[in-house]
Amino acid sequence: MFSNIDHKAVAALLHGQGCANILKTVLDNCKVSSVSTEPLINTILDSFSLALSSVNSPNRQPHHESSSRDMAGLVPQRSSKKKICGVKGLEIYRDDSPNPRLDDGFTWRKYGQKTIKTSLYQRCYYRCAYAKDQNCYATKRVQMIQDSPPVYRTTYLGQHTCKAFGVHDNTYGSEMINFDQVVSESVMRQLATIGEQAVLMEDEANHIMNQEYDINDYLVDDEVFWGNEFPLFSSEDLMLF
DNA sequence: CGGATTTGACCGAG
DNA sequence: CTCGGTCAAATCCG
Numbered sequence: 119m120f121s122n123i124d125h126k127a128v129a130a131l132l133h134g135q136g137c138a139n140i141l142k143t144v145l146d147n148c149k150v151s152s153v154s155t156e157p158l159i160n161t162i163l164d165s166f167s168l169a170l171s172s173v174n175s176p177n178r179q180p181h182h183e184s185s186s187r188d189m190a191g192l193v194p195q196r197s198s199k200k201k202i203c204g205v206k207g208l209e210i211y212r213d214d215s216p217n218p219r220l221d222d223g224f225t226w227r228k229y230g231q232k233t234i235k236t237s238l239y240q241r242c243y244y245r246c247a248y249a250k251d252q253n254c255y256a257t258k259r260v261q262m263i264q265d266s267p268p269v270y271r272t273t274y275l276g277q278h279t280c281k282a283f284g285v286h287d288n289t290y291g292s293e294m295i296n297f298d299q300v301v302s303e304s305v306m307r308q309l310a311t312i313g314e315q316a317v318l319m320e321d322e323a324n325h326i327m328n329q330e331y332d333i334n335d336y337l338v339d340d341e342v343f344w345g346n347e348f349p350l351f352s353s354e355d356l357m358l359f
Numbered sequence: 360c361g362g363a364t365t366t367g368a369c370c371g372a373g
Numbered sequence: 374c375t376c377g378g379t380c381a382a383a384t385c386c387g
Binding site: 235245257 | 375379
């Protein structure tokens with residue numbers, strides 16, 4: 119059996135393999151002109167980086183050794199991401215993480231910060247950087263809920279209507295939230311792994327969605343993956359380090 | 360200098 | 374009135 123680290127490394131490698139297969143399909147279909155392959159390439163590279171990090175440095179967060187890109191979306195930082203509720207078409211997700219997501223696939227702009235009475239720490243308010251350009255009204259709130267060690271709660275609100283996500287492809291830990299699709303988190307996360315095609319071209323997305331079924335053969339089950347990473351916590355618990 | 364962040368003021372809900 | 378969320382001017386930073 120694999121050790122915890124080996125399991126992660128294998129998962130990362132297999133994930134990279136799956137993305138490489140997608141990339142191959144894209145290239146075979148001559149979609150290069152209309153679909154950016156860069157996210158896929160980056161995902162593949164990140165997967166290898168994660169795998170190497172897992173092997174070389176089992177006690178460290180892999181992204182600390184990432185050579186080039188922000189691996190926040192790739193490293194296993196996920197703790198509990200909950201869909202809290204869905205009201206009037208607005209679905210709210212919460213992510214309690216030891217580190218706030220610096221790169222969750224979207225570009226955010228901070229527009230406020232408040233001290234919350236019920237909390238010792240301030241809450242930061244972010245909205246999509248393309249709020250005006252593309253009438254994207256997605257927002258998120260990040261609040262530290264514990265200082266030492268730091269734990270942040272990120273709450274996503276609203277619906278991303280911009281086409282900005284996927285530029286920084288987020289693989290395992292993807293926080294890509296597609297608010298108006300009723301799909302499982304695992305599907306959404308895998309959808310994020312295939313980059314921006316899913317948003318840019320619906321038909322293409324459907325095509326790749328079908329391919330994802332094949333990718334599932336390669337991907338390690340999400341809960342198993344994260345469960346191994348954080349075996350002590352259920353999905354309902356806060357992630358405390 | 361332009362874009363991003365900070366921070367006090369303002370507003371609406373309860 | 375209190376509190377959370379947003380606005381917008383001031384400030385910071387590359």
